Amino acid sequence: MLNIVLIHPEIPNNTGNIGRLCVGTNCHLHLVHPLGFEITDKNLKRSGLDYWPELSVTEYESFEAWKEQLSDESRVFLFTSKAEQNFLAPEYADGDWLVFGRESKGLEPEILELFKNHVSIPSTGKVRSFNIANAVSFAIGEALKQINGFQF
Numbered sequence: 001m002l003n004i005v006l007i008h009p010e011i012p013n014n015t016g017n018i019g020r021l022c023v024g025t026n027c028h029l030h031l032v033h034p035l036g037f038e039i040t041d042k043n044l045k046r047s048g049l050d051y052w053p054e055l056s057v058t059e060y061e062s063f064e065a066w067k068e069q070l071s072d073e074s075r076v077f078l079f080t081s082k083a084e085q086n087f088l089a090p091e092y093a094d095g096d097w098l099v100f101g102r103e104s105k106g107l108e109p110e111i112l113e114l115f116k117n118h119v120s121i122p123s124t125g126k127v128r129s130f131n132i133a134n135a136v137s138f139a140i141g142e143a144l145k146q147i148n149g150f151q152f
Contacts, residue, residue: 001056002027002092002143004136005099007063007107010036014103016052017133023051025140031059032066036102063111070097076115079139080107081129083118090119092143100139103132 004027009015015031022029031039039059060066070076076097077090099115101107106129112118121130121138130138 001094002140002147003030003095003097004028004140005030005032005066005097006132007032007066007099007111008034008036008102009132010103011132012037014131014133018136019055019057020051021133021137021140022056023054025144027140028056028058030066030097031057032063033059033061067114073115074117077117077119077139078107078112078115079120079135080112080118081120082106082112083120085117085119087119087121087139088142090117092146094147096143098136098139098143100132100136 002025004018004022006015006018006029009031015035015037019029021027075093075095076099077087077092078099079087080101099107101111121135123130129135
Protein backbone atom coordinates (compact mmCIF):
# COMPACT_ATOMS: atom_id res chain seq x y z
CA MET A 1 0.00 0.00 0.00
CA LEU A 2 1.25 3.45 -0.91
CA ASN A 3 0.88 6.38 1.46
CA ILE A 4 -0.39 9.57 -0.16
CA VAL A 5 0.26 12.67 1.93
CA LEU A 6 -1.44 16.03 1.38
CA ILE A 7 0.17 18.79 3.40
CA HIS A 8 -2.24 21.66 4.05
CA PRO A 9 -4.60 20.96 1.13
CA GLU A 10 -6.79 23.92 0.26
CA ILE A 11 -9.43 22.74 -2.21
CA PRO A 12 -12.01 20.19 -1.05
CA ASN A 13 -12.83 18.96 -4.56
CA ASN A 14 -9.20 17.99 -5.13
CA THR A 15 -8.98 16.17 -1.81
CA GLY A 16 -12.25 14.37 -2.56
CA ASN A 17 -10.97 13.24 -5.95
CA ILE A 18 -7.70 12.08 -4.41
CA GLY A 19 -9.64 10.19 -1.73
CA ARG A 20 -11.65 8.43 -4.42
CA LEU A 21 -8.42 7.59 -6.27
CA CYS A 22 -6.95 6.17 -3.05
CA VAL A 23 -9.98 3.92 -2.55
CA GLY A 24 -9.70 2.67 -6.14
CA THR A 25 -5.97 1.97 -5.89
CA ASN A 26 -5.80 0.72 -2.28
CA CYS A 27 -3.68 3.64 -1.09
CA HIS A 28 -3.77 5.24 2.35
CA LEU A 29 -4.48 8.99 2.43
CA HIS A 30 -2.78 11.16 5.05
CA LEU A 31 -4.11 14.70 5.60
CA VAL A 32 -1.88 17.17 7.41
CA HIS A 33 -3.65 20.11 9.06
CA PRO A 34 -4.43 22.88 8.74
CA LEU A 35 -6.82 22.10 5.90
CA GLY A 36 -8.37 24.85 3.81
CA PHE A 37 -11.84 23.34 4.35
CA GLU A 38 -13.86 21.32 6.82
CA ILE A 39 -13.58 17.56 6.39
CA THR A 40 -17.38 17.52 6.25
CA ASP A 41 -17.40 20.00 3.33
CA LYS A 42 -20.08 19.06 0.79
CA ASN A 43 -17.64 19.56 -2.10
CA LEU A 44 -15.26 17.05 -0.53
CA LYS A 45 -18.04 14.51 -0.21
CA ARG A 46 -19.40 15.28 -3.69
CA SER A 47 -16.08 14.73 -5.46
CA GLY A 48 -15.35 11.66 -3.33
CA LEU A 49 -18.89 10.47 -3.98
CA ASP A 50 -20.05 7.63 -1.78
CA TYR A 51 -16.54 6.18 -1.60
CA TRP A 52 -15.41 8.35 1.31
CA PRO A 53 -16.54 5.82 3.97
CA GLU A 54 -14.32 3.20 2.28
CA LEU A 55 -11.24 5.44 2.41
CA SER A 56 -8.27 4.54 4.59
CA VAL A 57 -7.42 8.01 5.91
CA THR A 58 -5.40 9.44 8.79
CA GLU A 59 -5.40 13.08 9.87
CA TYR A 60 -2.54 14.85 11.66
CA GLU A 61 -2.82 18.08 13.62
CA SER A 62 0.52 19.29 12.29
CA PHE A 63 3.40 18.50 9.96
CA GLU A 64 5.52 17.60 12.99
CA ALA A 65 2.94 15.03 14.14
CA TRP A 66 3.04 13.38 10.70
CA LYS A 67 6.84 13.45 10.54
CA GLU A 68 7.21 11.89 14.01
CA GLN A 69 5.54 8.66 12.92
CA LEU A 70 7.88 8.04 9.96
CA SER A 71 10.17 5.05 10.39
CA ASP A 72 12.27 5.46 7.22
CA GLU A 73 12.65 8.97 5.80
CA SER A 74 14.53 7.60 2.77
CA ARG A 75 11.17 6.29 1.50
CA VAL A 76 9.56 9.75 1.48
CA PHE A 77 9.23 11.35 -1.98
CA LEU A 78 8.35 15.04 -2.18
CA PHE A 79 6.61 16.09 -5.38
CA THR A 80 7.57 19.61 -6.35
CA SER A 81 7.85 21.51 -9.62
CA LYS A 82 11.22 22.78 -8.34
CA ALA A 83 12.90 19.35 -8.42
CA GLU A 84 15.34 18.36 -11.13
CA GLN A 85 14.77 14.61 -10.79
CA ASN A 86 11.93 13.19 -12.89
CA PHE A 87 9.32 11.29 -10.88
CA LEU A 88 9.92 8.27 -13.15
CA ALA A 89 13.52 7.89 -11.92
CA PRO A 90 13.12 6.51 -8.37
CA GLU A 91 12.43 2.84 -7.68
CA TYR A 92 9.23 2.95 -5.67
CA ALA A 93 8.37 0.28 -3.10
CA ASP A 94 5.33 -0.83 -1.17
CA GLY A 95 4.81 1.47 1.81
CA ASP A 96 6.44 4.53 0.23
CA TRP A 97 5.26 8.03 1.13
CA LEU A 98 4.31 10.29 -1.82
CA VAL A 99 4.00 13.83 -0.49
CA PHE A 100 2.23 16.80 -2.08
CA GLY A 101 1.89 20.41 -0.94
CA ARG A 102 -0.95 22.88 -1.04
CA GLU A 103 -2.43 23.81 -4.38
CA SER A 104 -1.47 27.50 -4.30
CA LYS A 105 2.16 27.24 -3.14
CA GLY A 106 3.30 23.63 -3.17
CA LEU A 107 5.60 22.44 -0.41
CA GLU A 108 7.25 25.05 1.82
CA PRO A 109 11.05 25.38 1.53
CA GLU A 110 11.38 24.35 5.19
CA ILE A 111 9.71 21.03 4.40
CA LEU A 112 11.77 20.49 1.24
CA GLU A 113 14.96 20.92 3.26
CA LEU A 114 14.04 18.05 5.58
CA PHE A 115 14.00 15.29 2.94
CA LYS A 116 16.35 14.42 0.11
CA ASN A 117 14.01 12.71 -2.39
CA HIS A 118 12.54 15.53 -4.49
CA VAL A 119 10.82 14.64 -7.75
CA SER A 120 8.84 16.51 -10.37
CA ILE A 121 6.39 15.66 -13.09
CA PRO A 122 7.68 17.15 -16.33
CA SER A 123 5.45 19.24 -18.57
CA THR A 124 5.78 21.07 -21.84
CA GLY A 125 6.51 24.29 -19.96
CA LYS A 126 3.18 25.79 -20.95
CA VAL A 127 1.92 25.25 -17.39
CA ARG A 128 3.70 25.87 -14.07
CA SER A 129 2.35 22.69 -12.55
CA PHE A 130 -0.43 20.14 -12.80
CA ASN A 131 -3.60 20.08 -10.76
CA ILE A 132 -2.81 18.20 -7.53
CA ALA A 133 -5.38 15.46 -8.19
CA ASN A 134 -3.82 14.86 -11.60
CA ALA A 135 -0.31 14.91 -10.12
CA VAL A 136 -1.30 12.31 -7.52
CA SER A 137 -2.75 10.18 -10.33
CA PHE A 138 0.54 10.33 -12.23
CA ALA A 139 2.46 9.40 -9.07
CA ILE A 140 0.24 6.51 -8.00
CA GLY A 141 0.14 5.11 -11.52
CA GLU A 142 3.92 5.05 -11.89
CA ALA A 143 4.55 3.69 -8.40
CA LEU A 144 1.98 0.91 -8.73
CA LYS A 145 3.28 0.01 -12.18
CA GLN A 146 6.76 -0.42 -10.74
CA ILE A 147 5.69 -2.24 -7.60
CA ASN A 148 3.32 -4.80 -9.03
CA GLY A 149 2.55 -4.11 -12.67
CA PHE A 150 -0.58 -2.23 -11.55
CA GLN A 151 -2.16 -5.39 -10.15
CA PHE A 152 -4.25 -5.26 -7.00
